[in-house]
Amino acid sequence: MSISIQSLRKSFGSYTALDDLSLEVPDGSLTALLGPSGSGKTTLLRIVAGLEFADPGSGRIAFHGEDVSAIPAGKRGVGFVFQHYALFRHMTVAQNIAFGLSVAPRSSRLQAEEIRRRVMELLKLVKLDGLEGRRPHELSGGQRQRVALARALAIRPKVLLLDEPFGALDAQVRKDLRRWLRVFHDEIGLTTLFVTHDQEEALELADQVVVMRNARIEQVGNPQTVYDQPRTPFVYEFLGNVNKLGFGNDTRYVRPHEIEVLFAAEFDPSTDSLAQVHHLFSAGPVATLTAKLHDGQFLDIELSRRQLAELSLSVGDEVAVRPLVAERVR
C-alpha cells in the first residue's frame, strides 16, 4: 500500500519540525528517512502513524489514495516499532504479540485458538520459536526488537513504521539484523518506512532514501542516486566521506575513493594537481593516504593496499593526484 504525504506542516511552539513537506512512498518499498537528529524524521514517522498530528489545516496523508489524516492511530492500520521497543514488561512474549488481537472489539476479535495460532506463526516468522513464555527482560536486544516487530505485524498492518530500528543494538547484532530485515521485507512485501541517522544503514537497506535536514527534504532517490548524484552540499557531506576543496569562490566535492594517485613524473597539468604525502594509514581493508596540496589544503584518498604497495610511497614524497569525478555543487 503506497503512502502519500502532501504539504505537511508541524510546529512545536515557535519551533518548526516539518516545513511544508511532501513525499511519496511507493507500494511495497522499503524507504529510509535519513537525517541528523532534529531534522524532523521521527516527527514525520509519528505523524504517519497518527501518534502526532500535523498543524491544523495543513497537509494530508493518504494510504493507497485514501485520506487517513482524520483516522485515529488505533484504526489506521499501522504497525509501529518503537526505538526502545516499548514491550509490555509484565507480559510474556506471546502475550505481547497477541495484545493487538486480544484488544480488538468483541465483534471482530478472533477466537483464542486462532490468536494462538497466529502468534506461533509470527514467532516462527521472526525466528523466536520456543521463546513465547519469556518476558522481555529475559531477552537480548535483538530478540526484543523482533518481538516488537512481530507484535506490530500481528494486527496485519497496511504499512510498517520503524523508529531507529537498530539504534539500541550492538554493532554486530545491528549488522546481522539489518541483513535479516532486508530479506524479511522482501518476503512479506509490506510497505515499510524507517527512520535512521546512520547513512550506511540507509544505503545498504533501503530501496528509496529520503535525506532530511532542518524540517525539509533535501533529496529523494535510490541509494545509488543519492550517493553518486547528491543534489546539495549537505547530502554530499552527510552520505559518506568527502573532500571539500575550495578554489576561490568555487567549492568542489570529491570522494576519497574517486581520486587516482600517480608518480610525480606522470603529472598532467590539465587534470592533475601536485601534492605531498602527509600521512599514510594502511591497517584495514583499504589504505588511506592524506596528501597536502600546494595551496595547503588536505585531501583524503582511499586506495587498495596493493595500489599503495605498487607506488611504494613514504611520507614526504611528491605525487600527482587526479580526481576521477569532481562534482561541483552550489
Add this chain to the structure above:
Amino acid sequence: MNPRSPITESRAVRFVLITGAIFVLTLFLLLPLFAVFAEALRRGWEVFFAALEDDAAQSAIRLTLLAAGISVPLNTVFGISAAWLITKFRFKGRALLLSLIDLPFAVSPVIAGLVWVLLFGAKGWFGPWLAERDIEIIFALPGIILATVFVTFPFVARELIPLMDSQGNDQEEAAVTLGASGWNIFWRVTLPNIKWGLLYGILLCNARAMGEFGAVSVVSGHIRGETNTLPLHVEVLYNEYQFSAAFACATLLALLALVTLGLKGLIERWSGHSSTGN
C-alpha cells in the same frame, strides 16, 4: 593492615559517627515506640484488654475504619486520575495544577478542619441551610470524612506522578497503535506497571487517614462513642488521666504504623522501589 582507601574515614571517625547516628535513632525512634507499649502494659494485660474492649474504644475503632474506608478509595481514584492527566498530557496550566495538588502538604491539619467548619458549621455559610433540612456534616461522620480527605488528598497522586513520569508513554502509545481502547490501555498496560507504586501510595494514604488527629479533632465535636475516632479517643482518655487506657488504644495505632512500615519495606524489596520518602 591495608592502607585506608582515600575516600573513606578512619576507623575512629567511623565509630563515632555510627554510634552518634544509632544514639539519635534510638533516642528519637525506638525509645518512643518502646514507651508506647511499656506504658500500655504498665498496669497489666487485664487493664490493657479492658481498655480495648470498652464500648467507646470499639466505636472509635469502627469509626476510624469507616472514615478511612471511604476517604482512601476517593483519594485513590483522584490520585490515578490526576497522575494520568499530569503524565500523559501536556496542556496549559499543568504546572499550576501540579503545585495545587501539593497544596494540602503546606496546610496545617487544624486549618484543614477549620475550612469545613466555615462552610458547614452551625455558623458557617451553609450552616442554616443544612440545619433547616436536618443534615449534619460538622460534628458528624461526613465532616470527619471531608477533613480526612483534605489531609490525605495528595498521597496517592504524589506517589504515582514521578513513577509514571519516569516510565514514559511508549507502552501506552504502542497499545494505541495496536488498537487498544483507553480502558484496555489502563487496565492491561498502565496498571500492571504502576501497581507497586499505587499500593505504596494507598498504604501511606491509609496510615495518615487512620491516624489523622488535628483536622478530625476540629470537626468531630468529641462526642464519646459517636464522633471520636481512635486518635481522638486516645486524646480524651489521656486528658482524663487514664494513661494506661490511652496508651492501650495508642498501641493499636502504633501497630498500624509498624505494619505500614513493614509492608512498605516489603513493597520496596519486591518492586525495587527506592525509599525516597514522601
Add this chain to the structure above:
Amino acid sequence: MACKKRVIPGFSLSLGVTVIYLGLIIMIPLAALFLKAAGVGPAEWWEILTTRRVLQAAKLTFGASAAAAMVSVVLGLLVTWVLVRYEFPGKRLLDGMVDLPFALPTAVAGITLTQIYAPNGWIGIHLEKLGIQAAYNSLGVFIALTFIGFPFVVRTVQPVMEDLGKDIEEAAATLGADRWTVFWRVILPMLTPALVTGFALAFARAIGEYGSVIFISGNLPMKTEILPLLIVSQLEQFKYGAASVIAAAMLTVSFLLLLLINLLQRRMDWQHR
C-alpha cells in the same frame, strides 16, 4: 485551538475528575477561608493579629519550627551519612524505622513524647536533675517538632547522597585534598540543595503541626501556646472570624516561605548543574 487532538485517550475524563475534585475538596474550602478572613475587615485584622497572645504564639511557632528544622538538618545529615556510607548490624532495620514519624499518628507521638520528657519520665527525670524542664515548656515543642521533622531531611538527602559518584571524591583525593576538605568543599556543596529542601519540608510541616505538640507543650496562653492551638481555641469560642484571620495569615506566611525557598533552591540547582 479549541479541540486539540490527543493520541492517548482519557484527557477530558481525567481533567474533569481532577479539576472538579480539586475544586471541591481543596480550592473552594480554602477560598472560603480567605473570603471569611477578608470579610472581617482590615482594621480588625490588625487588632486580631497584634494581640499579645497571637504574637507570642507566632513567635513560638515560627521560632521553634525554625530551630527544629535546623537541628533536623544536622541530625538528618549525620543519620543519612551513616546509613548511606557505612555497614553495621541493624542498619536495614534502622533505615526502615526512619519513616516512623511519618507513619506514627501524631496524637500517639504527642502523648508518648510527653510521657518520656515529663518531669518523672524516662528522660525528663534526668533533665530535671540538671535543672532543665522539657515538657510543658517551649523546649518540649522544639523536641516534638524535631521528631516530626528530621525524617524529611533524611529522605530528601538520602537519594542525592546515594547518587554522588565516587569518582568526584576520588578526583578530589588525587588532587591532594584531605578527607575533611573533600567533605566541606566537595560533598557538602553538592548536598546543599537537598538539605535546603529537607529544611523547607521540615519547617513547613512544623509550622502547622498540632497533634504531636499540644500534649507536650502544656498549652499555657502567652507561654507555650502554638498558632494551630490558638485557632482551635478561637473556634471553640465560635470566633470564626478571628480563627480565619489567624489561619489565613499563617497560610500566607507558609506559602510565601515555601515559594521563597523554592526559588532559592531552583537557583542553587541551576548553579550546580
